[in-house]
Amino acid sequence: MAWIQINTVVSEAIAEPLSDAFMENNAASVTFEDAQDQPIFEPELGTTPIWDRTKVVGLFDAETNPQAIIQQLTQQVPEVPASAYKIEQLEDKDWIRAWMDLFKPMQFGDNLWIVPSWLEAPQPDAVNLMLDPGMAFGTGTHPTTSLCLTWLDQHAPKNLSVIDYGCGSGILALAAQKLGAASVVGTDIDPQAITASRQNAERNHENISFELVKDFDSEPVDILVANILAGPVKELAGEFIRLLKPGGTLILSGLLANQAEGLVNHYRDLGVELDTFEQHEEWGLLAGIRT
Known part of the structure; x- marks a missing residue:
């Protein structure tokens, strides 16, 4: 047509x-x-x-x-x-086919791949997430998502508990689960994100609970990852600390590289030493331990 x-x-x-x-x-x-x-x-x-x-x-x-x-x-x-x-x-022309041709499998770190569901996994024995582009944020193409996925691949959360705060498409929760986490839960303020995350979990045959923030509660976990924006990351510091076990790891992304120093200082005052910084383009990732 x-x-x-x-x-x-x-x-x-x-x-x-x-x-x-x-x-x-x-x-x-x-x-x-x-x-x-x-x-x-x-x-x-x-x-x-x-x-x-x-x-x-x-x-x-x-x-x-x-x-x-x-x-x-x-x-x-x-x-x-x-x-x-x-x-x-x-x-x-076939617009659906043209759209599908835009997306290719993407590798993060050594073992983690994001693969559109209509394609074969390039490395079947690797950790493969089947994920289709959709309305909720997070398909691995954005630098902050890439930073988080690479961090998870390099620090596989085997036998640990994980919260994906601001789950978007559920991509980070799914990655944590497939990388060996003992338990994973996710939350977001957007109902569309919750729907997309649940659908992606079903597509990947993973049982992960996703709830709206207003309905969300969790025992303290070993790892909390939040790929949101610098403003909410700062505002939610108290909640993030509450949700982390002492000695737990906090991973923050969604921030511009030039916002990192202010967040490091803010969290240090609250007992979290964000001593790891990674950058991709103008975006950054911070990680550290809750004392």
């Missing part, structure tokens, strides 16, 4: 109303793209950030009259003139 795209670049304030207008005009989908290379490193919890200049793209059936759509859009969102819209023809 062939498609056309109608797109334009707008300010942050216009992006959502324009998206709504696209959908009201029967767009098959609407996507947002960064129009000026503006990374968003640390959004507020519970928010969906949009760039200052955002490219809004509506996808339509090729039989659609794009000029008629643009005329409707200018009436609904008069801030955007008709001349600002661009129309692009998309070739007819």
Whole structure:
């Protein structure tokens, strides 16, 4: 099936109303793209950030009259003139196959692999997690996820208890379980993340409990890993310490490298010496022991 795209670049304030207008005009989908290379490193919890200049793209059936759509859009969102819209023809191809071809098996450390479920594991005897890209954060492609997976591979939690705090897709919980942990639990503030984590656990034939933070409780564990953001990592310090056994290991990621020093000082004052630092691109991982 062939498609056309109608797109334009707008300010942050216009992006959502324009998206709504696209959908009201029967767009098959609407996507947002960064129009000026503006990374968003640390959004507020519970928010969906949009760039200052955002490219809004509506996808339509090729039989659609794009000029008629643009005329409707200018009436609904008069801030955007008709001349600002661009129309692009998309070739007819198997979009699902093209999307699947973007993802390949990824290796972390020596023994850990993340493998899309439709592919064969490159090393069948290695520790393989079957994980498909989805809406919840965490498929191994982000530097912070990669840092955490590599750390777990290098410090396999054999016979230890683990909490994955901010589980996203459940990828770190699954890695810990497959690397020999005695028990693993996960939690997140996002119901979608809990759903994705449970589905991924089922796909990997692992029995792991995932609960929303509001419903979550756990006895102190040997290892707590939190791949979230620097702000919440700082705010949750007391909770993380409560959930760790004395002598337990805390692994923190989701932070920018230039935020590490402040977190090291903050946690030192609370009795956790974060003496390990790893960096990938501009992102960092901290690890240390609770005294």
